Amino acid sequence: MSDIDLFGSVFNHGDVIFEQGSSGNSMFIVQSGAIEISCLRNGEKVVIALLEQGEFFGEMALIDSQPRSATAIALCRTRLLPVHRGSFFSRTKYDTTVILQLIKSLCHRIERTNELLRFLIMSDDHLRSTLSSSETLPAHYSQEPEDSITRTTPLEETSPPGTETLYPRLPANFPWDSDKSVVSYSREKIIFKEGDEGKEMYIVAKGSVDIYTEAAGREILLNRLQVGDFFGEMALVTGNTRTATAVATSNTQLMAINSTQLKKSLSANPKLAFFIVKVLITRLRISTTALESPERSVEIVRQIISPVFKKEKKIRIALVSLSTCGGCTAAMIQIHSDLSVLTKIADIVYCPMLMDADTINDVDVALVDGAVRTREDEQLLLEIRRKSRFVAAWGTCAAFGGIPAMANQFELEELLEESYGQAIDPFSYYLSTGKKTGNHSAETQANDLLRKARKLDDVVRIDYFLPGCPPRASLAKSLIEELRGDELTNTIKPIVCAECPRKPKKLAPKDMHIFPNHAVNKETCLVSQGILCLGLISKGGCGAVCLQGGLPCWGCRGPMQKAVEKIKSGSIYEDLVIDTVAHRSKLRVDKLRGLVRLLRLKGGSSLNFDNDFVKDTSRLR
């Protein structure tokens, strides 16, 4: 039963849905268009989030009855489906998945707001100098937890917080084993660090815990937790790494809860789930309040871009390269006519390869190619995310890790030894034996490199994925047309085969090979010719250009939509490839298994498509 409508009403560009400080008892689901969520900081607008189709907002006021913490404005013609307090609560009584979803989305929002907060601190000279000159925490931050945290403990509605009474106050059906899941930490011990993988959340049973985050090279105290508080739930819910560091400030006992236990207890116990939602909302409010600095002297460096794509306005594009071969940028400037069509609707405002621009100004769309391999890559990508309305992963390395990720099966030291092991440094050359005495330089160099090459969405939120090696310039053009609301001039075929001029033969091949070691027949499908080709299962949009040169497809654009859905629901990419090729070639599955493995481990197709290879597949183009 649900008394929610099918369609909401339409708001026009600039319409205010609600204002910061107003009261409200509804949340909204975006059915079409886009919403900007912003708050005021020293009289200047700070955009917290841009929400699109399928996302929701306004849930905070709905749940905790506080005034709205931000302003929501429609960016274009936007249809909003309202959900009123009554219908929301009656739904959650029997459907805990709604609350689980809410918890997940709140965690993402806290992450995003904290990230924004961190960057405001970094770009703020005054605050940064305060941070580096004084040993004590800035007043602004140390006050925050004291002033605005509403100290919440499990089931506070029924019993006041107390130290000894924690265990009894936990729901009876909470599936934890008091002996096994209690962990102890002595004073000053680190419980987890920012960037760690998070497999457990904790409830403070005894002692106290400080939560720190790192900004501008300093640790900043975010929160001080005491008995009955929980923490560490974000990484557990979102699957991302820890966003803060937790340190025990006295001898502390914690109850550890893993993901299975949490899911089980949340669905069994809506009250507990609701309690977590409330705490998360409080935390989100703390972060949002921190955005509106009480210090008048603090200026925001960032200028907010006009977030509306008007047709007559050109879209501002940045072309950014991380660790890459440069082919993705080269593909953009290959053909004059392509480029001039693109520059009719867009201005390329940042592209270090082609122009002198030291600083990146706010842009509408950033096309980022290459993987994140160096610390500089990481910094640049974070900066781009902050300054771009949309960030698109341009090319296979950016979208899936591509070539740089092939190195991930090795330790960094191994890679450096192979590449630099033979070279000597000037010190040994001039002042020592003139022979190699060790790999000192490689050790220092390792400081500039990350342990592993990462795809972009491992580091920041990515709005669109445009894989290809290299991607065709038309993919970028189509994305811009889509964002402008223009009619698309190109359509992407669902699979490579649909774009391939080769025709399959009825006669099945006798055997299958990993590579054509001869000139291939021009008209016939490569699989029919006995060559392992992934075009059958790979996403189109490349024009099947490799196939036209006789090279089999290795799936640089990733699996086709149907395969992606199967992978998301548990299928293994390799099995899907084997089944598809077996179906076309009529060869036995066991005959193909070794060959497909060889292609994936020792050959050209080394991309890993496990079930979270792209977090949001609707953003694949």
Add this chain to the structure above:
Amino acid sequence: MSRKLLFKKATRIEGNANIDIEISNERIRTARFLIQEFRGFERFLRGRRVEHVPHLISRICGLCSCSHQVASLRAIENAMSLDVPFSVEYLREIIVLGEWISSHSLSYFFLSLPDVIGAAGGIFEFAAEHPEVSKDAFFLREGGLKISELLGKRAIHPVSMGIGHFLQPPTAADLDEVRSIARGVQTRAAQLITTVGQTYINPSAIVFPKDIQLNYLAFEPNGKTGTFKAFSREGQLREAFDVESFEDSVAEIMTEWTLSKTPYLSHLGFPEGIMMVGPLSRSFLDKGFLADPIIQAFPLSSQLKDRKLLSLESLDICRLLEIFWAAKRILSLLDQVDLKDTGVKPDFSINGQGFGVLEAPRGVLVHSYLIRKGMLEKLRLLVATQFNNAYINLLIKDLSQRYLKGDTISQEGEHLIGRCVRLLDPCLSCATH
């Protein structure tokens, strides 16, 4: 004591690099060209199937992918002692020469020329203000790309080449189209050399340091093998060695602050053995572009003949002349191609060590492979920009010293440092791979 750090992202170059200058007490403490890229090809390609290696290794560089692919194929074929028909080799050379044209036109028009005509916004800015120049730029770049594409079936990371043969050999119609494009490129390049070249190129303040001897290294092919030649500034042959003794003749030095190694001639030691590769070095070869009578007839080439007058700006002259020369060479190679000679099949049972060497647009490219049972067991790569790394650092150091003004570098100095990097046309993804 005053201390100051100048840190600038190098722009209008291929890849990510920074120029880092530290000034302390009105003296240059350090001046460095920092290359911050690394992917680890030499490790992760070990153990991979050799047929796939040329297609993976071309991903070292999206701007000279054809050169990498051809060098890789040659190294594999050399290791397998595979006798590849000349027609296949000629077609590959045409693909690489197409890349010379596209790469040189990118470097000259898109990266270097904005310095001369004063367009910080690069090609996007001068396309509006100098439409005729940008038309030439795209004509030549598209021409070069199209030539590589007609034979390689894609210009960036070609797809039609296999070990010993073409997977999809070009047709007679493809060759005709290549011919007509090459003619067009040749004609347009000749016009540019006589008009634009004279207007825009002027020897500037970037002179070569006097204290360190410079070696110009180039590769002179001879059939399927060839000789490395190192020339002095005056054009005298200082050292010549064949492909097999390459690893004995060249050593590498590295520092902890950049990810690019620096090769030097081991007999001469460091720094006397540092080298420059690329178009200017190729001008010293007996059979190089400067030996061509038509090129010698261009007034512009007289600036190269007197070796004492060579400056860093000569690199741009070489690039323009090489665009012409590449088109001319393509036309002559086309006449020697026999399409019936489609190639040979590889024999994966043969193990061995092999070299693939060629002149890529930016200079000497060396792939050295050890192959066993159809797998790549070990590989060593030496790429053009790596050779030039020493020289880029040396010039940045000297320029920053010369243009030091109190505790900073003058604006002219900053401009010249940027210019110097661009003229050497480094490719950072290649340099570190």
